[in-house]
Amino acid sequence: TNQIFGPGIRLSWQAPQDLNGMLRPYQVHYTPNGGQTQTETSSTTTLLLPNLQRSVRYTITVHAVTGAGIGPASDPIMATAPASPLIVNMLSTITLTENSQSASLPCRAEGFPEPSVRWRLAGNASDVPANSDGSLRLTNIRSNVHSGVYECVARNMWGEDVFRLTVVVNGQFYVQL
Numbered sequence: 001t002n003q004i005f006g007p008g009i010r011l012s013w014q015a016p017q018d019l020n021g022m023l024r025p026y027q028v029h030y031t032p033n034g035g036q037t038q039t040e041t042s043s044t045t046t047l048l049l050p051n052l053q054r055s056v057r058y059t060i061t062v063h064a065v066t067g068a069g070i071g072p073a074s075d076p077i078m079a080t081a082p083a084s085p086l087i088v089n090m091l092s093t094i095t096l097t098e099n100s101q102s103a104s105l106p107c108r109a110e111g112f113p114e115p116s117v118r119w120r121l122a123g124n125a126s127d128v129p130a131n132s133d134g135s136l137r138l139t140n141i142r143s144n145v146h147s148g149v150y151e152c153v154a155r156n157m158w159g160e161d162v163f164r165l166t167v168v169v170n171g172q173f174y175v176q177l
Helices: none
Strands: 002-005 008-012 023-032 038-042 046-049 057-066 069-073 077-080 083-087 093-097 102-105 109-112 116-121 136-139 148-156 159-170
Touching: 008 057, 023 046, 038 046, 083 148, 093 102, 109 148
Parallel strands: 083 159, 093 159
Antiparallel strands: 002 008, 008 046, 023 038, 023 057, 057 069, 057 077, 083 109, 102 136, 116 148, 148 159
């Protein structure tokens, strides 16, 4: 069995029923998707695999070891390393034009499990749900309503990340001749 635990994965397994000699520490092999296999040992039937690559899927097998050698691999299990949210935005300021019909503020977050994304105006405690892609849609753009610093907040069970986006709304100027 496996459990996601903080920055790693906690494993537990059953000891073999038939031993071929004195039981020595188990070998646990874990391989990141497309990566190189690593090995840890455990003298008990549990092990915490710490410091795994965030959001990476691992293939894990356990081998009993006795004086006769290394036993066959357990059935492989697949587990994804947990990761607190990380917002991956490129913009820190967006400029809009007053009286525009609408604008979309981007926010993309990664993590495992997948984080929920919400928006709020900085300093305001009430959250506004994001669109399914994490963005926030502003309509009927007005400088006195929409100018300011917005916060995109991404949360999952391992933590949260906050990204601040400054919205500048330029007014429309008319020159009378």
